[in-house]
Amino acid sequence: MARVAIIGGGNLGHAFAAVMSGENAVSVFTRRSFPRGDIVARTRTHAVVGRPVRVCSEPEAALRDADVVFVTVPGSLHEEALRIVAAHAPKNCLVGALPAAGLFADLATKLLDDPERVFLGREAPYNCRISRRGDVVEIYGVAPRLGVAVLSPGAQDAICGRVSVLLGLPVDPLSSVFVPLLRPVNTLLHPATLVRLLEVQKETGGFAEPPLLYAHWTHVTAQLYLDASSEVRALAQALGVRDLSEIQLVPQHYQTNDADRLAERIRSIEGLRRYIAPCCLHGDRYFLDTASRLFTEDVDISLAHVLELTRLHGTPSATLVSLASCLSPAVRRKAANFASGLAV
Structure with a gap:
């Protein structure tokens, strides 16, 4: 079981919480907190139900013991999110965004002590939208494969494998951090x-x-x-x-x-x-x-x-x-x- 922290309680944050909470301890950090309970990620044909262990507006509580941090906030907030990671998350946890809009890699290099643990997604795994906050998120489409780039080529296979297991989707390692x-x-x-x-x-x-x-x-x-x-x-x-x-x-x-x-x-x-x-x-x-x-x-x-x-x-x-x-x-x-x- 992995300890997963999600920064952001929007559409993708809801979907991640539902999908990953089944077999992992998931914490959600969001400025707009919502009651902790079951979150249903629903497609036309089936549904996945997950329950995060905590949903809170205190970054230390959500990130302090994380193995992996997923940044799901808009690109305009990536700098703030990475500063929160630097201040409150373990120094050896993986950190990434799917997708990694703008220059996420550059920000991570400047703000994190060990940027080699950073991964960048080419696409979002889900096309989704919240229908009831803290309760139901509709999944309109799922990426058949994810492309993920890393800042440390030597860690590429391990990081991509970890992301694949957590999201239950095949991951293709990307050749350049510019691709996303x-x-x-x-x-x-x-x-x-x-x-x-x-x-x-x-x-x-x-x-x-x-x-x-x-x-x-x-x-x-x-x-x-x-x-x-x-x-x-x-x-x-x-x-x-x-x-x-x-x-x-x-x-x-x-x-x-x-x-x-x-x-x-x-x-x-x-x-x-x-x-x-x-x-x-x-x-x-x-x-x-x-x-x-x-x-x-x-x-x-x-x-x-x-x-x-x-x-x-x-x-x-x-x-x-x-x-x-x-x-x-x-x-x-x-x-x-x-x-x-x-x-x-």
Whole structure:
């Protein structure tokens, strides 16, 4: 039995708690605590029930005896989460994020005494959403395999094996810590969606009701997504990523290089069709809430860092720049500070 600490009580934190509590002692640290009890992770066909040993807002209580720490908070909170790990978790525990948005590896190197125990996920194991906080989380999709990178090549097999056992999913070791950051399916999907929704919002003067997030994808949106993926491919080659298949470029992931087919595929994915764009009501019209994590996680965190890496390595970036048109100068400066310390 492993002692597992989860930082974050959101969608993924609930799913992790349900899945791992059956055979492990799981503690959840969250600022928005909820009563400890059974948590049900429910798919269309079956359910998994787990009960964490503690759910608390005191980091020391949740982390003090952890063997493994999973960071499930947004990328904008990774620095705070890793500072909490440094202060309260055992010095030899494993620490990781699935997925590892932005420059999780760089932060871990700066903030932890032994960054060689850090692992970085290419994707989240579950597409999930809480339906009742502290009680039920709906699982809309499960990753068939996880890609995990580590900061210590010598520990790769042991760490990947540990993560695989805990989550009950096969894990593929990744060749580079850049892979989780560069994976365009993650990094580019929401920015491309935001660009399209902002166009519709401008054309219509707002929405009569909050729109479905992916319903407005067109040939143009899909082509933007494909072109940006090609620029990520060029950056990955410049960074020395040995196996480009690990990045899962857009044509590879969706099995098409045709913009019309890709747009139709995005609109029809069951796990995506139900998502509603975050909006704010102004008068009688709804407008996109671009401060929502749904956009800032991939725009302000991941895409900003990718852009800085293209600048540092001189790779093509015209499409990425157009996707990042909503970034503020302050965000770009922050990304530049992080990237300049990592890309050597």
